[in-house]
Amino acid sequence: MTTQRNDPVPVNDFVDGVLKRNPVFVQLLGMCPVLAVSNTARNALAMGLATGFVLLMSNLVVSLLRRWVPTQVRIVTFILIIATFVTIVDYAIQAISLDLHKALGAFISLIVVNCLILGRAEAFASRQPPSRSILDALGMGTGFTIALLSLGAVRELLGSGSLFGVRVLGESFQEWTIMMLPPGGFFVLAAWLLAINAWNSRSFRPPTVKEAV
Amino acid sequence: MSGKEPGSSVGGIESGIAGADPGVVSPLRIYAVVLSVGVLCSLAIVATYEWTRPIIAENRIAQRRRAILDVVPQADSIQAFAFDEEQQSFRPVPENSDDGGLVFAGFDDSGDLVGLALAARAMGYQDSIELLYGYDPASESVVGIRVLESRETPGLGDRIETDEDFLDNFKRLDVRLADDGRSLMHEITFVKPGEKTEAWQIDGITGATISSRAVAEMLRESTNTWLPRVQSSVDKLRLETGGGSA
Numbered sequence: 001m002t003t004q005r006n007d008p009v010p011v012n013d014f015v016d017g018v019l020k021r022n023p024v025f026v027q028l029l030g031m032c033p034v035l036a037v038s039n040t041a042r043n044a045l046a047m048g049l050a051t052g053f054v055l056l057m058s059n060l061v062v063s064l065l066r067r068w069v070p071t072q073v074r075i076v077t078f079i080l081i082i083a084t085f086v087t088i089v090d091y092a093i094q095a096i097s098l099d100l101h102k103a104l105g106a107f108i109s110l111i112v113v114n115c116l117i118l119g120r121a122e123a124f125a126s127r128q129p130p131s132r133s134i135l136d137a138l139g140m141g142t143g144f145t146i147a148l149l150s151l152g153a154v155r156e157l158l159g160s161g162s163l164f165g166v167r168v169l170g171e172s173f174q175e176w177t178i179m180m181l182p183p184g185g186f187f188v189l190a191a192w193l194l195a196i197n198a199w200n201s202r203s204f205r206p207p208t209v210k211e212a213v
Numbered sequence: 214m215s216g217k218e219p220g221s222s223v224g225g226i227e228s229g230i231a232g233a234d235p236g237v238v239s240p241l242r243i244y245a246v247v248l249s250v251g252v253l254c255s256l257a258i259v260a261t262y263e264w265t266r267p268i269i270a271e272n273r274i275a276q277r278r279r280a281i282l283d284v285v286p287q288a289d290s291i292q293a294f295a296f297d298e299e300q301q302s303f304r305p306v307p308e309n310s311d312d313g314g315l316v317f318a319g320f321d322d323s324g325d326l327v328g329l330a331l332a333a334r335a336m337g338y339q340d341s342i343e344l345l346y347g348y349d350p351a352s353e354s355v356v357g358i359r360v361l362e363s364r365e366t367p368g369l370g371d372r373i374e375t376d377e378d379f380l381d382n383f384k385r386l387d388v389r390l391a392d393d394g395r396s397l398m399h400e401i402t403f404v405k406p407g408e409k410t411e412a413w414q415i416d417g418i419t420g421a422t423i424s425s426r427a428v429a430e431m432l433r434e435s436t437n438t439w440l441p442r443v444q445s446s447v448d449k450l451r452l453e454t455g456g457g458s459a
Contacts (some may be wrong), residue, residue, distance in 0.1 A: 070238040084254035095268040
């Protein structure tokens with residue numbers, strides 16, 4: 001999907017991942033952790049960073065090995081590499097904070113099956129030099145983290161009146177408990193997609209009208 | 214980074230191996246690549262495991278200590294005990310002991326026993342649930358639970374940790390022993406939500422029946438086994454001097 005680019009500015013690899021090709025809001029990849037662990041801003045940030053780290057390391061290694069891995073076994077090799085870094089992240093989070101590990105639960109191990117990571121390995125890192133692959137991973141990881149955070153912040157704010165565990169709305173605020181539950185993830189994701197698509201179509205409409213005329 | 218790297222095949226379909234038709238890679242080469250990647254990955258995992266293991270073990274003990282202080286809040290110091298099946302008695306062990314079935318006794322600053330914390334574990338909805346419960350030997354009741362490990366469904370099963378009404382079950386759960394001291398007068402029983410009438414019953418949670426029943430079951434099993442042992446030697450549980458201050 002990125003192979004058509006002849007853009008000499010590699011910074012675009014980064015910016016695209018955050019904006020034009022945002023993995024969550026544009027590509028709609030990796031929805032499972034997006035919906036499941038975005039119930040608080042802290043969980044969302046931790047999940048975003050963990051996924052970003054796995055993405056960065058797997059992109060780097062896949063890119064370094066791209067000339068040696070025969071095409072027949074490339075998926076196996078990519079999954080092996082991704083699973084290794086997920087396991088490493090799992091241990092690292094347990095060492096940093098058991099509470100955090102408890103909050104993220106099974107979703108840390110499920111980073112393995114996040115299609116975003118295999119997608120980037122297959123579509124980008126296996127065809128590009130390490131420097132561009134790193135930029136791509138950083139962009140995608142940042143985009144994923146921002147998306148998770150924007151869901152997590154809204155859900156925590158509405159669902160428990162706090163942000164990163166700090167109470168920001170007054171005591172009189174009635175919590176929307178459903179925002180903390182799985183349906184809340186769908187509601188907030190839909191609201192964000194609506195807002196982003198509305199914004200995009202607003203800024204794109206004038207040229208298309210002119211072209212039609 | 215301006216030009217295309219030779220062999221990186223920007224715009225191509227496969228990166229493959231330079232110059233070779235993907236159809237005729239020797240099987241030996243395929244094995245060699247997958248094997249060596251596998252070995253390297255295993256090495257990386259083992260290294261990380263060895264590096265983080267002591268830190269994680271320390272975290273677990275700290276987490277357990279916080280949980281013990283939650284269920285035995287009056288305690289100033291904690292001493293772990295392991296049960297000796299042959300002698301039917303408890304012996305003090307270091308807090309980081311690997312023995313299963315540890316009992317943690319909390320003492321106040323004058324060295325009097327103020328409560329005990331016991332661990333229980335059972336299969337929940339997804340994976341095993343492990344919890345600590347506080348036991349007050351004076352009133353012979355369970356005085357609180359704290360979940361140590363659970364992977365129950367977020368928003369449903371994990372309410373065993375957050376649901377106030379459910380946790381109220383364990384603030385004064387009757388686990389008195391029968392007169393012979395060898396079994397409970399009334400086993401802990403699990404009832405449907407809102408049907409609790411007796412002090413030894415546990416009200417379930419609507420929508421989290423399996424998880425809340427698992428908690429009740431593991432408490433029943435653990436109290437049946439451990440409370441007769443604990444109660445019969447409660448006078449002998451003493452704080453080891455020098456060890457286990459909170």
